[in-house]
Amino acid sequence: LFTDEYFWTSLRNTFTIGVLSTVPQLAMALGLAHLLNYKLRGRTFIRTAILLPYATSVAAATLVFAQLFGKDFGLINYVIGLVGFDPVDWQTGTVASQIAVSSIVIWRWTGYNALIYLAGMQSIPHELYEAAEMDGASRWRQFIHVTLPG
Template sequence: MTTTTLRRVDRSPRRIAFSQTLGRWDIKFSPYLYISPFFLLFAVVGLFPLLYTGWVSLHAWDLIGGQGDFVGLDNFAFVLSQATFWKALGNTFSIFLLSAVPQIAVAIVIAAVLDQNLRGKTFWRMGVLIPYIIMPVAVALIFSNLYGDRYGLVNTLLGHIGVPAIQWHSNPLASQLAIATMVNFRWTGYNALILLAGMQAISRDYYEAAEIDGAGPVRRFFSITVPQLRPTLIFVIITATIGGLQIFDEPKLFDQTGTGGANGQWLTLTLYLYNLGWTQLNFGRASAVAWLLFLVIVIIGLVNLAITRLIASNEGVRP
């Protein structure tokens, strides 16, 4: 009996030391274990396809023959020498500007209205999210009929007020504006809810103090809401930029052929990539376009990051 008790006493310090070691390991490695599923999933569905696309872009690769000879940067040189690539790049930026700028401006206004003490707030907040949950294919098909050149609803209404019909599928600006309208219809409500969440995080004491000082609603909006909303607004701008540069469904389904127009009026980089890969069956050149699009997004992301740091530094030195 005494021997057993001594053995248990002798083992207890070891158990305590082992438990302390486990506790230190838990504190040190648990955060990494908690976030590891995201990085594992990203490595499988994000990083590996990115690296593999880079490998494909360095080879002569087609759908039937598979991997061919190593060609180095020849695919990139070919793509950059094509006028179609630069036209697609210009169309991508044009549609992005036509969609992102009005989209964010309208989203701020909608968020400001929803931030008021409205009746049925939940109903209105869910209502602005409905366009986002509609399938992009359905939105593109509906709007492509609305913007029909001969029998579209928009041209019919314009004809009733004496305005000549707009050639939505032949005029470059009109076609890009129509596609931008589809994008705005889907994403404005989503961005409005994100901005609304940022507005609700602003302390109401600022508004009460400004109202006591005699500031009106417009003055309070531009002097309190917009400055306090900068971090959320920057996030929305970055996500809208990335999504706008990757637009595909709307230009693909804007007409029956899905090639970006007879003269490439609304041909985007993703649509040009699709045509190279699945129409011309040249995966090497399509992968080169994909990597060039990735580099464009990274450059714009770095520019946004620099602007963000500049705004943060200016706020830090502001009295």
């Protein structure tokens, strides 16, 4: 198994897609959850819109992203062409295909993870934020020292 070239290629691809999709996904989910934790107008609509990709079927998401990442007529290659670059073959290039797959994973799971983060943030007692504010902590300090450790 450890001498098989396909094993190492598969392991490298799995690790790369895992990092390319998980790190930005969790960072964006944390930011979205932090924004949704504030009293915003239309909060319910925004939460629904953020969670909608999770409720979308995998087949529908695949069809949409196949159109976006199409080599000849894809929207992303069209925009890349407007900027002056050559079209990217998203299905055969190693890095390009990993970016395409990672973007699908990010789109699909960011809202779900934001909802999980938001549930955790809403369980933090408001008194902790009030105490931090009275101690002179900025919003950033409150986020780092009150929100994240919880």
